[in-house]
Amino acid sequence: SGPKENRRKRLAIMDQDGGNVRYLTQGDNLVVTPRYSPTSQDIAFMSQASGQQPRVQVINLETGARQIVGNFPDMTSSPRFSPDGQRIVMSLQQGGNANIYMMDLGSRTTTRITSTGAIDTSPSFSPDGSQIVFESDRGGQQQIYLMGADGSNPRRISFGQGSYSQPTWSPRGDYIAFTKQRAGG
Numbered sequence: 001s002g003p004k005e006n007r008r009k010r011l012a013i014m015d016q017d018g019g020n021v022r023y024l025t026q027g028d029n030l031v032v033t034p035r036y037s038p039t040s041q042d043i044a045f046m047s048q049a050s051g052q053q054p055r056v057q058v059i060n061l062e063t064g065a066r067q068i069v070g071n072f073p074d075m076t077s078s079p080r081f082s083p084d085g086q087r088i089v090m091s092l093q094q095g096g097n098a099n100i101y102m103m104d105l106g107s108r109t110t111t112r113i114t115s116t117g118a119i120d121t122s123p124s125f126s127p128d129g130s131q132i133v134f135e136s137d138r139g140g141q142q143q144i145y146l147m148g149a150d151g152s153n154p155r156r157i158s159f160g161q162g163s164y165s166q167p168t169w170s171p172r173g174d175y176i177a178f179t180k181q182r183a184g185g
Contacts, residue, residue: 011045011059024059033078039085044069046077056090070103070110078122082149083129089113091121100134100151113151122166125149127173133157135165135178144178 010027011034014020025031030048037043041061048054056069056076070076075093082089086105091098092112100114100123114120118138125132129149136145144158144167158164162182169176 011043013043013061024061024064030054035080037081037085038083039081042081042085044079044081044088046079056088058088070101070108080124082125083127089123089125089132091123093119100132102149113149114147114154115151120145124168124176126169127171133167133169133176135167144176 009029009031010023011025011031012021012023014022024043025047028049032046034043034045042058043061044056044058046054047057053073053075054077055072056079057066058069059066069079069088069090070092072092076090077093078091079088080090081087088103088105090101090103092101097117098119098121099112099116100120101110101112103110113132114134114136116136116138118136120134120136120138123132123134131146132149133144133146135142137143138145139156142163142165143156144164145154146157147154157176158178160180162180165179165181167176167178
């Protein structure tokens with residue numbers, strides 16, 4: 001298999017026992033980070049066609065309808081639904097930095113909720129929807145930050161050597177899981 005074949009990934013769902021695999025995309029794009037809506041039959045994911053910028057898309061499991069979330073000229077990534085399923089928070093890269101944006105799915109209005117020269121990405125809502133945890137290199141290396149769902153009061157919550165990334169809330173809201181990398185491990 002060549003490099004092009006390695007980049008092709010299909011979005012699929014299956015029963016929890018591994019049976020009844022159903023492919024939702026054709027394998028013509030790189031497809032990663034699927035996330036279920038907590039309130040509908042929608043899945044948000046990142047899709048990248050060959051030679052194009054990655055885009056956040058949503059597919060409906062019942063109808064198969066697929067749509068791009070927002071008409072941004074640059075790369076979008078890291079989609080996560082709000083607990084009520086009414087919004088998607090995501091990262092939008094513009095030039096050398098990335099900021100976090102919120103899209104209201106009903107009105108399709110988009111609001112920028114971070115505004116820094118850093119790379120802010122991998123947002124995740126708290127279970128009650130009041131806060132967002134995300135990763136940022138605004139302190140010099142990737143660390144975990146917490147802010148209000150409207151972008152208010154951003155504050156660093158991880159401290160230590162290495163890079164902290166990909167945070168996500170536990171369903172009860174009492175823990176935040178993340179990846180830590182230090183010295184290649």
